[in-house]
Amino acid sequence: MASTVDRVHARAPGKINVYFRVGGLADDGYHPVASVYQAVSLYEDVWATPADGFTLSVTGSVELGAVPRDDTNLALRAARLLAREIGIEDGVHLQIHKTVPVAGGMGGGSADAAAALVACDALWAAGLSHAELMALAAQLGADVPFALMGGTAVGTGHGDQLNPALAQGRFDWVLAISDEGLSTPAVYAELDEYRLAAGPRAEPAVAHPGVRPAVLQALRQGDARRLASASHNDLDPAALRLRPPLDDIINLGLDEGALTAFVSGSGPTIAMLAEDERAAIGLQISLSTQGHKALHVHGPVPGARVVAS
Numbered sequence: 001m002a003s004t005v006d007r008v009h010a011r012a013p014g015k016i017n018v019y020f021r022v023g024g025l026a027d028d029g030y031h032p033v034a035s036v037y038q039a040v041s042l043y044e045d046v047w048a049t050p051a052d053g054f055t056l057s058v059t060g061s062v063e064l065g066a067v068p069r070d071d072t073n074l075a076l077r078a079a080r081l082l083a084r085e086i087g088i089e090d091g092v093h094l095q096i097h098k099t100v101p102v103a104g105g106m107g108g109g110s111a112d113a114a115a116a117l118v119a120c121d122a123l124w125a126a127g128l129s130h131a132e133l134m135a136l137a138a139q140l141g142a143d144v145p146f147a148l149m150g151g152t153a154v155g156t157g158h159g160d161q162l163n164p165a166l167a168q169g170r171f172d173w174v175l176a177i178s179d180e181g182l183s184t185p186a187v188y189a190e191l192d193e194y195r196l197a198a199g200p201r202a203e204p205a206v207a208h209p210g211v212r213p214a215v216l217q218a219l220r221q222g223d224a225r226r227l228a229s230a231s232h233n234d235l236d237p238a239a240l241r242l243r244p245p246l247d248d249i250i251n252l253g254l255d256e257g258a259l260t261a262f263v264s265g266s267g268p269t270i271a272m273l274a275e276d277e278r279a280a281i282g283l284q285i286s287l288s289t290q291g292h293k294a295l296h297v298h299g300p301v302p303g304a305r306v307v308a309s
């Protein structure tokens with residue numbers, strides 16, 4: 001199949017886990033989770049152009065040292081998977097521009113994979129349905145289907161069994177970004193260790209975690225204050241034990257007016273919810289003037305899509 005266009009630009013959002021419950025380690029080696037994802041206005045851009053093989057270049061506004069440039073890069077894996085699925089022998093060059101912090105708990109690599117799927121689908125005129133792309137996304141990683149879907153959604157199982165959640169209006173977030181990422185497996189291992197060490201004092205890890213109804217109500221009502229009091233992340237203590245200075249950033253955010261502040265996913269990005277846009281701008285300025293890398297974003301935003309050139 002020959003390409004019908006010579007360059008496709010796609011964009012996919014990073015995510016915040018507004019709510020994240022992690023069950024006990026199951027026999028399959030995974031933790032069952034219950035997650036409420038929200039896609040936010042911090043984006044990964046991918047340009048796909050025809051090439052002989054599968055190649056990659058990476059630019060961005062974040063620390064890029066930890067981004068794999070070889071075949072383990074999730075965007076390249078996505079392109080190869082799609083090519084295999086539709087049975088073509090064409091290659092592709094993917095140019096990625098990252099603004100989502102690497103290993104930041106915001107699903108940046110997953111967003112690259114979702115954008116690559118959408119870009120290559122258009123480049124190769126494959127015409128896969130949303131459901132077909134979602135099935136490929138699920139093969140690439142637990143967070144990839146959500147990057148494709150966007151908006152606000154509940155994820156169960158490994159986080160990849162998604163159901164859209166109703167959310168009204170917009171939520172304004174300030175993200176405190178760290179240059180050095182945290183390894184997701186290391187954070188989960190720390191959580192297991194912590195639960196084991198705490199013994200009967202630890203909150204029991206459930207086999208089938210669920211989402212607190214108050215979270216979904218707050219989203220439906222577009223009520224930032226209610227969302228702040230209902231939000232929760234089971235990985236928070238584990239990430240803070242591995243990176244104690246994050247606690248100071250959380251406290252600083254709360255002192256400066258954040259309704260709540262918590263680790264996003266496995267961290268180290270700290271997500272702070274603001275009352276409204278104005279409050280978020282004030283909070284972002286306060287954190288920046290005190291030497292922190294802080295960004296103001298909003299959610300929910302749509303999932304991966306082609307950007308008209």
Ligand code: ATP
Pocket residue numbers: 066067068072073074075101102103104105106107108109110112113143181182184265266267
């Ligand atoms: P997770 O999805 O595990 O929670 P995260 O959101 O914390 O991850 P990512 O930026 O997605 O962080 O990257 C996690 C790891 O995946 C990186 O440390 C890197 O080794 C690997 N990786 C593979 N492809 C990519 C990519 N396109 N961009 C960034 N990292 C990638």
